Amino acid sequence: MRSIDLSTIRELELFSNMDDSKFETMMQAAFLQSFPARFEIISEGDTADFLHVVVEGCVELYAKSNGREATMSTVQPVRSFILAAVLMDAVYLMSARTLQRSKILMIPSENICGTFEVDEAFAKSIVIELSTCYRSAIKEYKDLKLRTAIERLANRLLQYHQVQGENGKIELLHGKKTLASLLGMTPENLSRAFNTLKQYGVEVDGSAIKLTDVNALKVLAKPNRLIDDNQS
Amino acid sequence: MRSIDLSTIRELELFSNMDDSKFETMMQAAFLQSFPARFEIISEGDTADFLHVVVEGCVELYAKSNGREATMSTVQPVRSFILAAVLMDAVYLMSARTLQRSKILMIPSENICGTFEVDEAFAKSIVIELSTCYRSAIKEYKDLKLRTAIERLANRLLQYHQVQGENGKIELLHGKKTLASLLGMTPENLSRAFNTLKQYGVEVDGSAIKLTDVNALKVLAKPNRLIDDNQS
DNA sequence: CGACGATTTGAATAGGATCAATGGGAGTGG
DNA sequence: CCACTCCCATTGATCCTATTCAAATCGTCG
Numbered sequence: 169m170r171s172i173d174l175s176t177i178r179e180l181e182l183f184s185n186m187d188d189s190k191f192e193t194m195m196q197a198a199f200l201q202s203f204p205a206r207f208e209i210i211s212e213g214d215t216a217d218f219l220h221v222v223v224e225g226c227v228e229l230y231a232k233s234n235g236r237e238a239t240m241s242t243v244q245p246v247r248s249f250i251l252a253a254v255l256m257d258a259v260y261l262m263s264a265r266t267l268q269r270s271k272i273l274m275i276p277s278e279n280i281c282g283t284f285e286v287d288e289a290f291a292k293s294i295v296i297e298l299s300t301c302y303r304s305a306i307k308e309y310k311d312l313k314l315r316t317a318i319e320r321l322a323n324r325l326l327q328y329h330q331v332q333g334e335n336g337k338i339e340l341l342h343g344k345k346t347l348a349s350l351l352g353m354t355p356e357n358l359s360r361a362f363n364t365l366k367q368y369g370v371e372v373d374g375s376a377i378k379l380t381d382v383n384a385l386k387v388l389a390k391p392n393r394l395i396d397d398n399q400s
Numbered sequence: 401m402r403s404i405d406l407s408t409i410r411e412l413e414l415f416s417n418m419d420d421s422k423f424e425t426m427m428q429a430a431f432l433q434s435f436p437a438r439f440e441i442i443s444e445g446d447t448a449d450f451l452h453v454v455v456e457g458c459v460e461l462y463a464k465s466n467g468r469e470a471t472m473s474t475v476q477p478v479r480s481f482i483l484a485a486v487l488m489d490a491v492y493l494m495s496a497r498t499l500q501r502s503k504i505l506m507i508p509s510e511n512i513c514g515t516f517e518v519d520e521a522f523a524k525s526i527v528i529e530l531s532t533c534y535r536s537a538i539k540e541y542k543d544l545k546l547r548t549a550i551e552r553l554a555n556r557l558l559q560y561h562q563v564q565g566e567n568g569k570i571e572l573l574h575g576k577k578t579l580a581s582l583l584g585m586t587p588e589n590l591s592r593a594f595n596t597l598k599q600y601g602v603e604v605d606g607s608a609i610k611l612t613d614v615n616a617l618k619v620l621a622k623p624n625r626l627i628d629d630n631q632s
Numbered sequence: 633c634g635a636c637g638a639t640t641t642g643a644a645t646a647g648g649a650t651c652a653a654t655g656g657g658a659g660t661g662g
Numbered sequence: 663c664c665a666c667t668c669c670c671a672t673t674g675a676t677c678c679t680a681t682t683c684a685a686a687t688c689g690t691c692g
Contacts, residue, residue, distance in 0.1 A: 233546040233624050252531035261538050261626050291523050299484035302534040306493050309541045314465040359672050392465050
């Protein structure tokens with residue numbers, strides 16, 4: 169692996185506190201792979217052979233049952249996915265595919281588990297990462313159970329707004345079809361929801377969105393830090 | 401704490417592999433508390449001072465937003481709850497209340513975190529417990545996103561049936577109101593869903609349910625091991 | 633015995649899904 | 663460069679599921 173990549177990876181929260189030599193050893197078995205857009209990286213039901221870390225690009229986690237399919241969440245740099253399956257030596261519960269060209273760091277499961285046992289700092293980092301993912305899942309579940317479709321959309325827009333600098337402009341990172349599935353609705357319904365939000369100052373132009381009345385949108389959305397905050 | 405209780409607790413997966421002396425130390429700070437039914441043990445937004453382990457009874461995890469409330473999951477012996485909040489020193493994302501008289505083991509957060517750092521076996525157990533809870537949450541989320549209300553009910557009944565011995569009889573562990581919220585529907589809708597399932601051999605008499613045609617129910621439910629299995 | 637909550641049933645409504653059709657870009661190949 | 667195709671997004675119409683509101687019944691607990 170190129171050293172430029174290695175130093176980037178070294179700085180990830182997951183690896184930042186661990187022992188130098190342990191990091192070296194673990195990384196010798198790891199590799200960084202590039203994937204084209206819309207490439208299926210893992211498939212639900214497969215055994216977890218690698219921990220995947222999104223270094224560049226964007227990955228969609230989705231699941232199927234019967235004939236239906238739903239986007240569960242998206243993973244941006246720098247976050248891992250399916251850590252729980254690796255640690256339990258179990259099968260993946262979700263599939264993953266790239267939304268754009270992406271670089272994924274792949275670390276063999278046995279190296280993760282082995283290092284976990286010998287490096288205390290790494291063990292702590294693993295637990296933090298796992299807890300963060302867990303809590304994110306709970307938040308998404310709460311979002312779906314406690315809100316209507318329009319409220320979910322409004323809150324998601326406010327979330328994106330905050331992450332992207334709170335300057336009244338949002339750029340959607342993924343297509344509306346994916347966004348719809350992520351929010352638990354159909355593309356048609358998302359389109360109508362955007363129309364409803366016009367009266368709250370939401371102007372849509374392709375993947376560029378302008379918020380002209382954030383306060384009004386907040387009144388509608390009633391954001392809740394126990395659902396929408398990435399911090400707490 | 402009474403020794404009878406201690407030995408029961410010692411056998412929990414979470415503690416079974418850890419060092420004797422570490423276990424003793426940790427338990428000196430812990431205590432076992434009894435709660436009456438419908439008692440709110442923790443409230444979402446509070447800081448996580450204790451890890452809670454359900455030793456006896458049943459606990460409901462629920463959440464609120466706006467005026468709405470939803471049951472997120474139920475915790476049976478012997479399982480912990482809100483482990484992630486403890487490990488991250490964060491606030492609870494869910495509230496917890498007893499559904500029946502219950503005994504809860506409470507271990508101060510700092511003892512959990514402290515022991516995590518010095519006992520490797522305990523660290524491993526923590527990770528397994530955390531992963532298991534995480535994966536359960538994902539499964540519930542998939543259930544809600546990928547299935548209709550009737551399918552969710554049918555699969556839940558099959559799940560209870562399996563746990564309770566597969567002899568054609570089910571005893572509901574919690575009221576129908578809670579079950580409805582757990583399944584993401586209203587009590588009225590649950591009642592109607594049970595009526596629909598009559599033609600698939602589901603006979604309801606209060607909290608006692610008989611399944612007279614499990615195969616027909618399975619055809620409807622299309623159970624999926626990546627959603628319904630507690631193992632994988 | 634009375635009160636309260638849980639459950640069920642009925643009727644009306646709302647919200648979301650489905651089906652169908654159209655317009656618009658992005659990418660492909662001639 | 664242009665025509666063609668395909669997929670995405672939008673819109674309209676309709677259907678269906680689930681929620682809401684209302685009321686009756688049933689048990690349980692005090």
